[in-house]
Amino acid sequence: MTVARWLSLALPLLAVLAVGARDRDRASRAAALLAFVTAGIGIAALHEVARLAGWYTFTPVDGAYRGMPVDLWIGWAALWGPLPVLLRRVLPLPLALGLLLWVDTVAMPALHPLVHLGPHWLVGEVVGLLLVALPAQLLGRFCADRRHLGARTLLQVGVFAILLLWFLPTLAFELGGGSWAGLTGLNRTGLLVVAQLALLAATPALAAVAEFAVRGGGTPYPWDPPRRLVTTGPYAYLANPMQLAGVALLLLTAAVTRSVTLVLAAVSTAAFGAAVAGPHEQSDLRARYGDSWRSYRRQVRDWWPRWRPYVSGTPAVLWLDDDCxxxxxxxxxxxxxxxxxxxxxxxxxxxxVLWRAEYVGGDGHTERGVAAVARGLEHVHLGWAVVGWTLRLPGATWLAQLVTDAMIAPPHPARPQGEPCPTPSNVSLTAPSPPSANTASPASPPAPSPPPPE
Structure with a gap:
């Protein structure tokens, strides 16, 4: 059994090191690391499900995490994550998944008595390949080749959410005691309150991730960063919105589960960000963006937000219908x-012709309808900015736009001053739909000119 454990660890790691030595591309290696983390977290989650479903179990041994031998866990993650990513140029994704299935169907029975297979273990194998290996491969391959920005951003959000909200707390409970009982024991009202607090804490991070993708053309992963300096959205108020939100979520989880270990984990995360990751990030950004970065950092702090936003360059424009x-x-x-x-x-x-309100940022980025107004709120102060970020959460914009159209009118063109704005009571049911080529916005300000912006 000892030999089997060592081989399960050594063979995948040696294969990764050998292939990685031949592929000196920094992006490929960084993507392989991300795939390894993704596969490792996914395998840990798969193990929890497998125990409940009876797909497979492990013989109790030293050096195990929640019943799973750590050496087997690491080797498995290396096999499902970085190795196929580094071989992606010669190993297409369908072939890679097929080979992984073949290797596991041979290796899993051969690891008896370390591994005890249930009657439906192949079902667990297929579930693992589809829900763990496939996402790890997609994320690694997309990041390595800088493809499919939206997909790789969503995959990263999923991975880091599971890491922060499930894996780290579970690891803290395993090492320092505690459990999820404090959360699972709450009644429906308590769960709703915790969910709302968690969403409030996560909103700046989600808005920051979207800002990285939409305005910067990159992701939160340090080796897959934005191509342009991002100083809009949450970054107009705070330099580290994602780190601050992550620490806040850990502290919220610690408070609900009464875990002192998780409090220490949150403090350690903040200390690591300030003392290790922060200086490295600042050095990199200073080298890439020079004076623009220095000017930004003189005005915006790491952990304490501004009340009014930092703005540089060309002012943004919000087009609103002043007769509506x-x-x-x-x-x-x-x-x-x-x-x-x-x-x-x-x-x-x-x-x-504008059919909905339109926002045009100084960098040319545009938003329409409720999303445009939400962008305008970001220019007021931190309180209204949080409202704007909330309105731009996935699904929230669609719902807010639906309600707005129902309360005001279907999208309609901005009219000459004095001509009545359509309302649900005076809009004809047979009114022609707006031409798709000019999708914009009917919103507009009051007749008197507004005071000049600061």
Whole structure:
């Protein structure tokens, strides 16, 4: 059994080292590391499910994590994660998954008596390949080749969410005591409150991830960073929104589960970010962006947010329909609060016919409808910015736009001043749908010109 454990660890790791020595591309190696982490977390989760489903179990041995031998775990993660990623140029994904299935169907029975297979262990094998190996391969291959930005961003969010909200707390409970009983024992109201607090804590991080992808063309993974310096969204208020949100979520989990170990993990995470990751990141960004980065960091702190946003470069423009009641009210509300780096213009002056409000950032990024107004809120202050980030959460924008259209009117073009804005009561059911070529926005500010932006 000892020999089997050593071979299960040594053979995959030696194969990864041998292939990695031939592939000197930094992006490939970084992607292989990410695939390894993804596969490792996924295999740990698969093991929990396998115990409940009776797919397979392990003989109790020293050096095990929740009943799974650590050496077997590491070797398995190396096989399902980095090795096929490093071989991606000669090993297409379907062939890689087929080979992994073949290796496991041969190796798993051969590891008896270390591994005890249940009658339906092949079902667990297929589930593992589809839910663990496949995502690890997609993420690794997409990151290595800088393809499919949206997909690799979503995969990274999923991996880091599972790492933060399940794996790290479970590891803390295993090492220092504690359990999920404090959370699972809550009634429905308590669970709802915890979920809302968790969403509030996660909102800046989710908005920051979206900002990296949409405005920067990159992801949160340090070796797959944005191609452009991102100083908008949460980054207009705070330099480390993702790290701060991660620490807040760990502390919330620690409070609910009453885990002192998890509190220490949160403190250690903050200390590592400030003392190790922070200086490395700053050095890299300083080298890549020079004076732009220095100017930004002189104004924006790591862990303590600004109240008003940092804005540099060309001001953004929010086009609103000043003859539409709801849009005019939005204009007045924003103008009274003197948004920073934002000009509000009447939609009728736009070069195109606007069917919904439109936001155009200084970098050319555009948003329409409720999302445009949410972007405008980011220019006011931190409180309104959080509202804007919440409105732009996945699904929230769609729902808010649906409600807005139902309460005001279907999308309609900005009208000349004095012509009534359509409402649900005066809009004809047979009104022609807006041309798709000019999808924009009917929102617009009140007749009086707003005060100049700060």
């Amino acid at each position: 009641g709801a849009c005019a009210a939005t204009w007045r509300m924003l103008a009274r609060r003197h948004p920073v780096g934002l000009r509000i213009r009447p939609a009728r002056e736009h070069q195109n």
